[in-house]
Amino acid sequence: MSHPDPRPLKARAPGAPLAGRLAVPGDKSISHRALMFGALAVGTTEITGLLEGEDVLRTAAAMRALGAEVENTGPGAWRVSGRGVGGLVEPADVLDMGNSGTAARLLLGLLAGHPVFAVMTGDASLRKRPMKRVTDPLSATGATFWTREGGRLPLAVRGAVDPLPLDYVVPVPSAQVKSACLLAGLCAPGTTRVVEKEATRDHTENMLRHFGATVSVEDTPDGRVILLEGQPELIAAPVLVPGDPSSAAFPIVAALLVPGSRVVVENVGLNLLRTGLFTTLREMGAALRIENERIAGGEPVGDVVAEYTELTSVTVPPGRAPSMIDEYPVLAVAAAAARGTTRMKGLAELRVKESDRLAATAALLAVNGITAEIEGDDLIVQGTGGAIPGGGTVETHMDHRIAMSALVMGLAARTPVTADDAAFIDTSFPGFAMLMNGLAGTEALAAP
Numbered sequence: 001m002s003h004p005d006p007r008p009l010k011a012r013a014p015g016a017p018l019a020g021r022l023a024v025p026g027d028k029s030i031s032h033r034a035l036m037f038g039a040l041a042v043g044t045t046e047i048t049g050l051l052e053g054e055d056v057l058r059t060a061a062a063m064r065a066l067g068a069e070v071e072n073t074g075p076g077a078w079r080v081s082g083r084g085v086g087g088l089v090e091p092a093d094v095l096d097m098g099n100s101g102t103a104a105r106l107l108l109g110l111l112a113g114h115p116v117f118a119v120m121t122g123d124a125s126l127r128k129r130p131m132k133r134v135t136d137p138l139s140a141t142g143a144t145f146w147t148r149e150g151g152r153l154p155l156a157v158r159g160a161v162d163p164l165p166l167d168y169v170v171p172v173p174s175a176q177v178k179s180a181c182l183l184a185g186l187c188a189p190g191t192t193r194v195v196e197k198e199a200t201r202d203h204t205e206n207m208l209r210h211f212g213a214t215v216s217v218e219d220t221p222d223g224r225v226i227l228l229e230g231q232p233e234l235i236a237a238p239v240l241v242p243g244d245p246s247s248a249a250f251p252i253v254a255a256l257l258v259p260g261s262r263v264v265v266e267n268v269g270l271n272l273l274r275t276g277l278f279t280t281l282r283e284m285g286a287a288l289r290i291e292n293e294r295i296a297g298g299e300p301v302g303d304v305v306a307e308y309t310e311l312t313s314v315t316v317p318p319g320r321a322p323s324m325i326d327e328y329p330v331l332a333v334a335a336a337a338a339r340g341t342t343r344m345k346g347l348a349e350l351r352v353k354e355s356d357r358l359a360a361t362a363a364l365l366a367v368n369g370i371t372a373e374i375e376g377d378d379l380i381v382q383g384t385g386g387a388i389p390g391g392g393t394v395e396t397h398m399d400h401r402i403a404m405s406a407l408v409m410g411l412a413a414r415t416p417v418t419a420d421d422a423a424f425i426d427t428s429f430p431g432f433a434m435l436m437n438g439l440a441g442t443e444a445l446a447a448p
């Protein structure tokens, strides 16, 4: 996949430890949802710490196009005046969700429940990603979808006039599919029931309650059963967005790999359905501590202290995937430096991210002198037990996480590593290069 204006970036070993305290941008999942719930609520929602990355700005623009007032009142501070559940209006133009799967899929849930016609598209990466996983269940509300071959974008939707509540067992572990069904359920009378076999991030459920909806969650032998009472009045509520653990992963892994480093990432979201990477790194022997653990804005947060460690290999069970789904590329970089063979199991979902992340991660490693194999849905990495050779140019395929993982690898490699396009880092982590250079105390990341 190509991008018209690629911005290559090269990372070299800083020659000194990484050190310092930093805050990463706000959580992407919570930021999308805060804007959407704000748009559906009655009253004015004040959001603090919103991620001002391109993905979330697409959601902000879409909420404006659907009739909400969305205002940026300061750094990370946003004000949304909502239209009430069922009150969104027909957008006058195509909704372009850019690179963001979350924005596209959650918004389809909202559109399904409103009697509007809308057309949605995205960039070359998003137009390749499967949307049938949401349009199939959402069709049962009474909404109609017209999609490209394979259920891909661009698509058109005519939302249901009298939406029906869904009763759906989500066949893949996906918080986006679950959330799309729940968002559609807001507009339907009666109870919407969504069952997930494996628990995925629960920010939608938590925020629905925070805005006054009635949601129950029960773990049963058949999976997690979520019930939502339809047509609630959502009431505007302040949202405090914690730092994104998926972004914190990059400076944390960099600190673990660059000898002598000690980095503190402040105010990181520690929702248990997001912290699989930290569990895994600890199993690898990582010196990783949480300080100042507290509840802020209804979510657990803390400061993560990471210090250089000689890591050992690990087997990551498939059941852990939902709690660290976006962290496998950077975990693979940690595994490349660890002693022994790391096996990450059950990664089928990585194939349908911004890129085929399973293939892109294996290629990232291989081009930098690390032996990596894909066996079925597993990724197997032969660690060096020390420095990574490096020297490669990584194809990032419009995928921010592949770009940031490649650059973290470069900080710990004998020879610099180039990401062929770092432009997409701005989707989730604006300021990434500056922040990493701040920790390095030097221009470790620079244009080649």
Ligand SMILES: O=C(O)C1=C[C@@H](OP(=O)(O)O)[C@@H](O)[C@H](O)C1
Residues within 6 Å of the ligand: 028, 029, 030, 101, 102, 173, 174, 175, 176, 177, 179, 201, 325, 326, 349
């Ligand atoms: O619900 C969300 O905010 C997200 C869910 C995950 O996607 P899936 O639902 O496709 O697993 C994750 O990869 C994505 O970055 C954000």
Ligand SMILES: C=C(OP(=O)(O)O)C(=O)O
Residues within 6 Å of the ligand: 028, 055, 099, 100, 101, 102, 103, 326, 353, 354, 401, 428
């Ligand atoms: C998969 C991701 O995001 P999305 O699905 O929203 O594009 C991600 O941020 O790693």
